Amino acid sequence: MRIVKEIAGRICAAWALVTFIVTFILVLPFAFVSYLFPEPASTAYFIKVSRIWMHIWFFLIGCPIRVRGTAHFKKGAGYIVTCNHNSLLDIPLSSAFIPGPNKTIAKTSFARIPVFGWYYTKGSVLVDRKSETSRKRSIEKMKAVLRQGMHMCIYPEGTRNRTKEPLKPFYNGAFKLAEDTGHSIVPAVILGTKQAVPLNKPFFFLPRTLEIHFxxxxxxxxxxxxxxxxxxxxxxxxxxxV
Known part of the structure; x- marks a missing residue:
């Protein structure tokens, strides 16, 4: 039974990768249209395209999505959204399903991928954690995102949680941003991604329901x-x- 599960996990991972690439190519021309608009309309359009893409992709890979608590977001207000981090699935889930235009603080590494790097950069505030200058610039960019009425999504654990604890200790960044700007924080809890893409299994994926609770x-x-x-x-x- 274990061998069957391992084989199935690799087959599902291959299917997820292929469908991700194919659907990305199909959605890319529509995403480019976002450059025709000024901010925050540009990011609002981009997120709508991303949401449609993720609805399609998660359906194709057999992952129903459940979103709760969107009523906590008041129209026209920008929030700092803090998410737990267990898997590579967390970012597409949070970015697409946070209600309204939003950007995610993200590492520069994925931005170097040809073509996809553009898409990744559009939805992100990039930071090179090894560079003090980059970190300072990212703070100013995040403040600008909030001033424009958009939401800023931050993973306060910093990296994916490889411990047995529900959460890793938090870094200060999201909370210093809230202190400096006065913007409220919406805690967000992501469920299911750790089981769908276990951190201890390379190139492995099994479909399951994914949830994000605001x-x-x-x-x-x-x-x-x-x-x-x-x-x-x-x-x-x-x-x-719970």
């Missing part, structure tokens, strides 16, 4: 980054442990 916003109310980080961490951990 929780009640955390207001800044003059609090510092440390206090915000502790509250958001506890909220997300409690939701994961």
């Amino acid at each position: 929780l009640k916003p955390v207001e800044v109310n003059g609090r510092n980054a440390a206090a915000l980080k502790e509250e958001v961490f506890n909220i997300m951990k409690a939701h994961l442990e």
